[in-house]
Amino acid sequence: MRIDWNAYTATGLHDELIGPGGGLRVAGRALARHLRELGSEETRLRQQAAELAIKAMGITFRVYHEQGGSIDRAWPLDIIPRTITLKEWSRIEAGLQQRAVAINQFIDDIYHGQRIVADGILPIGLIASSRNFRPDCMGISPPHAVWAHICGSDLIRGSDGVVYVLEDNLRVPSGVSYMIENRQVVKRVFPELFESAAILPVDDYPVQLFDMLASMSPRCQERPEVVVLTPGIYNSAYFEHSYLARQMGCELVEGRDLAVGSDDCVYMQTTRGLRRVDVIYRRIDDDFLDPEVFRADSTLGVPGLMRAWAKGNVALANAPGAGVADDKLIYTYVPDMIRYYLDQEPILPNVPSWRCGEARELEYVLAHLAELVVKPVDGSGGYGMLMGPMSTHKERGQFAAQLKAAPRNFIAQPVVMLSTVPTIVGERLEPRHVDLRPFILSGPATYVTTGGLTRVALRKGSLVVNSSQGGGSKDTWIVDTGAAGVAAPRARSGR
């Protein structure tokens, strides 16, 4: 059986592979031609081969049960990649860089002079009421004045074809290891395509990450001691913590491996005694980082770590307090930040948002709950939100009460019909909704991953892409369509 693109319809939506007239978009031509040659049976076999490879390579993520406890699951990957032209990507990359620079200037400003408040761009109440604002960080100056060294921004494309920024994850964003591993697997199953098409590589990230981390070392050393700090094996992203430590050749430490000495430096306990640590890539939330300053009951962190960091004896990435800009209400001000700090127009737009903390906007949101998505400002993973069009009358009633009780804690957005990518469903290819999470590194310079992690909602019609809620993933191809020999003929109809 052959793949029949005529049977593939994504009505009223933006499909990343098939254009409005049924023709192929330029970035995906080589891919579509290849799939047509393979046929659906062979494609299905290759999907199976990919799943076996994932099992053998031990690529997993952990799912928490509602009853407590957790299990390791094989990472879900659909082998049909999502394709983007290099030309479009270059614009997105510039937009993400611009955003990361502005956000870092904003955080540094908030913990120093708060010019943006003084100049009336952002109300002070917003900062004070942000759950991730850390007064303990006031006046601290981390290296390069960078706070959010690693940022994972979620991008979505609406049915209008425009790429929007949905949110910026500045605390401990995860997924980058899966971006790299997805490519390893897909290279194994589509080797022919990588020989012929100009698909840009993604595996540069760990080197870039290490160089950025090393640049923050307080000591001048040829090889600074950089470590990755994990909450431990039962964390949902443990695979990634271990993966990144391995790729960078760093120790993967837990809080109990570290101690702060009387000299306010950080040491790790080794088989040959104590060794000083220069840079910590921490994958633990602020709350658990230092029981002396934040949550006293935390056993994951290191007592005295904040003291060592404030004195500049150890560098932390991301810096404590960086999460202030992770707040979804602050997110609504990012375009203003870009204008204010950089004197530029934003390259990438935000999804239009209503700030429920403002009386008139709240009124509108309450009147239109059935059409909107309402999100808690400090949530992640798709928890605690209301999907208006899919909600019942009763759910909306309950949510309205929550909204009125604490309007500052919510923002509302229109439902964006995410773009789709052909995805293997049984014997057929069907459109499924996707988003895209690129990762931005900020150090002496700003680096953006080539593409990012494409997440896909595997259930028909679903817009929820989170792996914790049944989402899958895809490889993301940035295709240099200007490279020689790629111009492919227009799709032909046939049987």
Add this chain to the structure above:
Amino acid sequence: MLARVAENIYWMARYLERAENTARLVSVNASLLLDLPRGYEPGWLPLIDMTGSRELFDARRRRPDEREVVQFLLADRDNPGSIAASLTTARENARTLRDLLPTEAWELLNQFFQEFTDTLDAGLAKRTRYNFLKQVVLTSQALGGVLAGTMSRTDAYTFMLMGRYLERADMTSRIVDVRAAQVLPAAQELQPFRTIQWTNVLRSLSGLHMFRLTRRVRIVRVEALDFALRDRQFPRSCCFSLEQLAACLQSLPRSDTAIGTLRSACGYLAAADLATPDPAGLHQLVDQLQVYINDVHACIAQTYFPAPLQNP
């Protein structure tokens, strides 16, 4: 390297070695029972004694018959010494070591665990058990080969070897202990069966071939015991394992006490009289050997592994 990680790789190696040895024990016992005369059947309980899990077995199982013992040793996850539980623990430890294990080693261990779990039924059925257990031993050996061939000789490798050799010395001494107690009293010893029992001690160590090659003698008690406990060349003998362990410790700082204990253990073994056929004496010898082995473990743990968490 990190003290916590050193402890994890040490235990990973111990549990892998434990799984491999248990697979050998079960396999050899099955073939031994086929060869022994009717009316004299040591049965399966000795395996429970060798693994030091009599109490747990009695609490969990009704009869010490083949089905129950094999189930207990292969598949019972509540028996921490079962192959299933050992591989699970080894893999859980390895999961924390992915940043320093060679990729191929992790993939092989992961595959080992998956295949063991997927084909466990074959291990429980009489007809397919032999091949199943052989696969367990071979995969464990292959893993040792991948580590030997691809892992840098850093402290991590040293701690891996230490776990392996300590567990091996311990297990070899247990096999000798239980099998020797079980061998027929001399008066009853029937000529054709006398050899079989000592042959099986050697088989339990995968040592029969090497015994023949290096000793060129008939398999008799004193020679078999000497080979299992004191051979300097056979890599599964107690003496060899303890000497390798001492060599590992030489490359680490603060290892004098542990090395001293190992020296005493080797000296004790060398001086032992293996010629007198006295089961009680042999048991005493092995018991003392195990005291030494436990002391070495305690010493390693105290010197290199993290102190237990203290609540402020």
